[in-house]
Amino acid sequence: MVNYRKYISGVAVLASGFFLAQSTVSTVLYSQAYENQKNTLNLPSPVTSVAERTVLSAKELVDINVNTMMADPVLKNANWGFVVYDPKTKKVISSYNENTPLVPASTTKLLTTETALSLLGENYRWITQLEYSGTIDENGTLNGNLYVVGSGDPSLGTNKAGAWSYRDIISDFMGGLSREGIRKVNGDIIIQTALFKGNITRLPENVVWLENNNYYLPVGTTREINPANEKLIMKKSGLVSDKKYFYMSPYANQMVYADKYEGDGILTTKLPDAPAYLANTFRTTLVKSGIAVTGKVTPRMTDATPESRKLVSAYKSPTLGDIIFYTNQHSDNSLAEALLKTAGFQKLGDQTSESGRIVVTSHLKDESFDMIGLNYMDGSGLSRSNNVTPISQVKFLTSLMNEKYYKTYFTSLPVGGQSGTLKRMFIGAGNGQVFAKTGTLNKVKTLAGYLKTNSGKTLVFSLMVNNYSGSVDMVKKRMEKILEPALDL
Missing domain, CATH: 3.40.710.10 (DD-peptidase/beta-lactamase superfamily)
Structure with missing residues (x-):
């Protein structure tokens, strides 16, 4: 039994329900004629019999609510x-x-x-691998390069959906180097991934740049910088008739604006170039741990003559089902x-x-x-x-x-x-x-x-x-x- 008192707050709404009970269509249109007639209707009292109170079906109550929302x-x-x-x-x-x-x-x-x-299937995972080329001498010196090979993992380093943090992944990489006996790297740390490689990408038209105090960026590279913050560079009303707030994006290399700004001048970015940030943090950790790296971190999106490499460690992302x-x-x-x-x-x-x-x-x-x-x-x-x-x-x-x-x-x-x-x-x-x-x-x-x-x-x-x-x-x-x-x- 439907207790219509739960949903009907006034006599006018009840009246429209009786009209709807005679209708077979699902879409209810607001009737101006009803507004003109409602004062002449002979409406039942709210304290009528049980039989009268059950005349409205659940569907009619849904329709009544839609109808009243139009006004x-x-x-x-x-x-x-x-x-x-x-x-x-x-x-x-x-x-x-x-x-x-x-x-x-x-x-x-x-x-x-x-x-x-x-x-892709709900069990799909992205894999980020640490590999090395060259040889390791008796002193533990790697005469070759380290490779951070990414696959476009969108959760890399974020802790989202159970993903590991950068610190956890780097700790695993360090353990892999220790197992291989590598105590010095006489070469570069090369970032290799064919995914999300564009340096400058633009968001689709009419994107809201600032929404609920979050500044959204397209998927793209941040090169060697930690994308923790972006700066408010200008707050000025003289440029246009209405007050606008301007920001410079170091990642997309363009100035953008928002109609509203609520914050202290710092805007949090959403998506770093995870492999680049991981590789740079990895190099810093190696050096601080006493493992010298003579070369630099460098991207290599394609490789016409790839070196022979050995797998050191492989990090698997959460499943696609977890990420979704x-x-x-x-x-x-x-x-x-x-x-x-x-x-x-x-x-x-x-x-x-x-x-x-x-x-x-x-x-x-x-x-x-x-x-x-x-x-x-x-x-x-x-x-x-x-x-x-x-x-x-x-x-x-x-x-x-x-x-x-x-x-x-x-x-x-x-x-x-x-x-x-x-x-x-x-x-x-x-x-x-x-x-x-x-x-x-x-x-x-x-x-x-x-x-x-x-x-x-x-x-x-x-x-x-x-x-x-x-x-x-x-x-x-x-x-x-x-x-x-x-x-x-």
Whole structure:
């Protein structure tokens, strides 16, 4: 039995519910005629009989909430869409603007992470190896080079998803040299990796450079610098009509700006050139430990005449399943962009973002993704040029339920009231029942995933709000209100 008092806060809402009970369509439109007529309606008292209180179904309550949100001050001027979908019947239960292309923000990661799982498999790992060339004499001097051979591990040195820190990896490398009896290196430390080698890469158009006090960079080299900080170099209102904040990126060699700055002049970067930083830190550690290195750290992306080399140590990353879990739970943008480039490299042999986009969109077409309204610009969802429709999101999520990696994919999603970016949503109703990817940009809030109903059914939903009024917390509360009666479907 549905207790409609839980969801209906006023007589006007109840009246619209009686209109909806006569309707067979899933999309509810706000009626101005209803506004003009509501004062003449003979409405039942809130304290009516049990039989009268059960006239509204769970579906009608969902529709009522959608209907009332159209006049809500926060959403009435917004561009938003909603779908709740039954994967068994393949039918829409309730919807609003289901075919409208909207900015998906970080729900874009649903597409990126699934493509990586499909192409690489959940047990895929990246390997970073330490090798040496030449010979070791009786004094322990290596007359040759050390090689740090990377494979594009996006978690290298980050501690993310259980990845080792740089210190741990270097300690393992040092142990390998000790086993080989190397006490001096008469040569260079050569970084060799064919992945992510571009010195200057640009983010997709309309990327938010500063979002929630984090400065996002494209995947690219930082050469020999520790990418701990970037500096605010100018704060001046005279350059343009509105106040802007300017930053110089030493990694992309360009000046960028943000509309808002909240910090002390230091901006944290997201993605270093991990092999370069690892190799330089490794050399420093060797010297401090009394193992002299006569040469320098130098990159060698390609090698026409490779030296014969011996493996000293091999570090394996966490599995792709572990990395995708971390990516979706924390909405990690740098990992998502690296997964995009990894997909491009694996399929086309090219580590650029453009190749990644080609591979992802091609994969989606092969999986019968509804391409109408799709504009896939990056792997993370930072670009405001990304677009997707709510109906295509739910049909895509539905199609994955038969995939062998579905359990890994499903488990990677934050859980309402319990984990990841959903830990502070659905604290009451929906706690432990909403499994979804969140998305947040300025004036963009999105949510897409799966819903476990009180009767044990699994439903699929998408809810995307663009250009809302008020605060993001206000939008979150309205999202919760829209989805709450769906728990009784």
